Amino acid sequence: MRITVVGAGAMGQLVGARLALAGEDVVLLDTDERVRDTLSARGVTLHTEVGTEHTPVTASRAEDVHGPVDLVVVFTKGFHTRAAVDSVGHLIGPDTLGLTLQNGLGHADVLADAFGADRTIAGVTDFPADLVETGRVHTATRGSVRIGGVGEGDGAAHVAEVLNRARLNASVVDDVRVPVWEKVAFNAALNTVSAITGATVGGMGASVQARRIVEAVMDEVAAVAAAEGVGFSLDRVRAAVGNAFAHHGDHKSSMLIDREAGRRTEVDFIGGAVVERGRAAGIPTPVLATLCDLVRMLTEPGGH
Template sequence: MKTAIVGSGAMGQLFGARLLWAGEDVVFVDTNPTTLHALNERGITLTTDQGRQHTPATAAPASELEGAFDLIIIFTKGFHTRAAVKSVAHLIGPDSVGLTLQNGLGNAEVLQEYFTQDRTLLGMTDFPADMPEPGTITSASKGKVLLGGLTEGAVAQTVATVLDRAGLNAFAASDIRIPVWEKVAFNAALNTISAVTGLTVGQIGDEPHARGLAAAVLDETMAVAAAQDISLSRERVETTLSEAFAHHTHHKTSMLMDREAHRRTEVESIGGAVVDLGTRSGVATPVLNTLCELVRALEPSPTE
């Protein structure tokens, strides 16, 4: 498939590199000149527990590309989704498929404005990805991708097969809302708490008060999901949290790293989106709302 990776950060480069090794035709799309130069000049080197691999890469700003792409995967931060999709609108043909594997809620609704319901996919992945510098990625060999469509159809299975051939352990889910919301619950707890406290994932697990906050956020998120007729598995989310506490002791969440770097966070598309849906559904989310307000208070002002 002719694939565009829009948003060439750590996750975008991880997925793009895997697809290139599987023989797919991939172009990386980004607005950062440093990232574009690094990918074109040095390609991508991926290091996992199974060793190191390298691939050349092609990268360009959206304005320099033309022709329809078969698959366009969005990997930007949630607050950049609309601008990112608009920038590649000229690359969307009648058969193009859009896929969001971004954190949070609301991204698929933006994609469907450009790709239509039948050709919009959303999903989640638990593959980790760190990028010491553009073109240098560290990850793990174990992980999965779950994806599905806004409507029923074979397109989700087709894309899942392509990603699975690339070693991304991909599956088409019967109800993609469930894994997406379970990851939202996970992220709403860890990201907001870490951004406010400065604690790593392992420190949250070790600190009783922080762990209690995570449990309260999980309670609230599950209640909001239930109001949307989405039944989450508390046991599955708690197991994922426990594994993170045990095996990612020193890991800093993306929201904490953004705060430390004085960057805008994804609080609105993760915890903030849950709070907004709760308000509209009549479900109270006092703990998560307070955490989100504190994250907002710590963010740089637009003039900084």
């Protein structure tokens, strides 16, 4: 299968490497020449609790890849989604599938504009991916991917088969909005609190105050999701948060990493989108709205 992975960050390198190890024809796209050169020269090494795997990979600019391809997987930051999808327009044929496993809300709509809803697949993954340096990713053998079609197409089942050959433990769900919103609840709570306080996951878990804020955010996200007709299990999200507190104590959230590096965060897609949808539905989200404003104050010149 010809697969293009757009965005060669930690998750892009992890999934791209796993697919390459499974024998798929994979190209990683990135706008950073240094990233492309390093990946093409060194490949990707995955470090897990049971050992190390290495695979050569091909990294390229979008314009240097010839289409159509069979599958495009988007892993860019949310604010780059539109440009990323536009950059691979020449790779999209009548049967090309688009998959987003990005954090936050709204990405599937962008892909559906380009691929068509029936060929757009959305989902989430809970595989950890910590980028030690370009070409070296710390991850784990335990994790899963949950995906589902946005429209009426049946491509999700085929994509799940491909991901499972790559040992990515994929399953197809009836309503993909459920896992997407569950992960939004998880990320909106943990990412914002960590970005503001500088706390690791374990640091938040050890704080009664942080736990109280996390719980309040999850409740607000659930209320907004319900207003959109999506009922997800808060107990499942609480269990995921508890597992993160217990087993990923040293982990830094992506939003904290971005803040420390002076990069733009995804707060508008992970938290801000929930606040906006809540406002439109008449659902107040005072805790999350305040957290998002604090993140912006700390990371954006002048805030907004």
